[in-house]
Amino acid sequence: MLSIGEFANMTGLSVKALRHYDDKGVLSPAEVDPATGYRRYSEGQVRSGALVRAMRDAGLPLPAVAAAVRDRDVASALDEHRRRVLAERAREDAAFENARLVVSSFAAPVEVTERESAPRPYAGRALTVRTDGDHDVSDDAANDLLMGLFADLRRDGIEPSGRFWTAVREGDAPEHAEVVCCWPTAEPAPAGWGGPGTIVGVLPERRELVATWRSVTGGPLPEGSVHPAVVALFDAIAARGVVVSHDEVRQTVLGEDEHDHAVEVAVTVQEA
Template identity: 30%
Template structure:
């Protein structure tokens, strides 16, 4: 048996950290002296303690550390991959913010306009993938445009109306600092009409302005003066991945959703009965619609607005798409099987 001090020296954890992980149920001593309360650990607990110490050093949240200690190798590796993506996203966010701050510190030394050269067809596909999710009402003006989030490798387009969110990323030749611009929906629509012509696209994003040139024709506009919400928070995957991932035939799912006989449940919202389409596993690796009498049990199910889902299927632009379900309170993800950078998520309706 090892005393708590011996395990601390062997693992790299402090004594106070071992006490904390005991209280959190992550690393419980093999024996606790009933009189002194002193903790004792076995040889088999040295390796898990070292694992905890390493995960603690890289900032993994305690619930995920606990899951990694209890899991087999495959599940533990998935947890590591998820946390690594989280760290990489955080570093990318920090780089973008520091680049923006540099322009505020010394605007004369930093170029204030970022120029991009990109594929016309790629930009058209990206606009088509996200445009449906732009908000239309006046109550949330910060959502009435498309976010152009530019970094050294390209640009990500993001749109949301709070009930769904769509994203698409395309590569580009970029000259200038990272920049974020909230582009008015009307300007995005005008730009889309130009993208059916020939030629490459030149995009310029400056301090409060955006301009696009296609085939010798230039459009320009002011960007929206609002802060777009932190969309990356929703994109950080839960540990272990979705509970159910299914490749679906878009035409078949569309037919099922629009059929007069489609199962629908009703939930009250704003004093009215709201029709809800409930998706869940079909037992054959796909998904199907569930009725009111099928909402018990452990299978992952999610309620969504059928109209929103139909729009997401259309924006997917493929005959087959991948749906990811992770239970009744997690968003539904709609992905292209051949393009991980273009997808949408739908907020669930409480069942």
């Protein structure tokens, strides 16, 4: 039999670690003196002790080490841990590259201007999304909503006129927001048109602050990040010290070419 000190020297595990492993049921001594509490290990436990140290050095969590010792299957435990480590490493590498892309996309040029805009009638419908990002609105859902609104307007003789835009506003609960999809129209839609869930109104004559991002100079966009045009717009709002309603930020895509288009983000800074 080996004392705890001898066993520690033999296996490379510290006495403190051995006591901890005993408490956690990972590697229990062969004997414990009932009077003194001294732990003693059998010679046959040296193999297990050396394997426990190897697994801990490889980063296996204690429950996995305990199971591997119990089942006498250290090789499978190491293989499974390696799969988890490589998967996490790949996730971290992807997150790092995406973060680098966020930095470079925010550094790309975005044109910020002010312009005077005429009144614009519109009709819109909203999609509810979660603000925690678990359920981002999909392009397909937004496109379906816009195409359905377009068809309903045409059916009722209310002609869509110009590019659609989207805006985000608060939802009916803190964890909800609404993405409002709007079509500008040649003439105002009648009050109540479209039924519940349809918004009709007129953007008044106004001065707008506009940020324009172009794909040819903006480069690739990161996943899950605020659009660079939105960041540039809010930088400009802060720099000018203007007070705006953030839930009316309007985003419009100009052009159809995936590699040559622009994203315009505008907010009203003063109504006429």
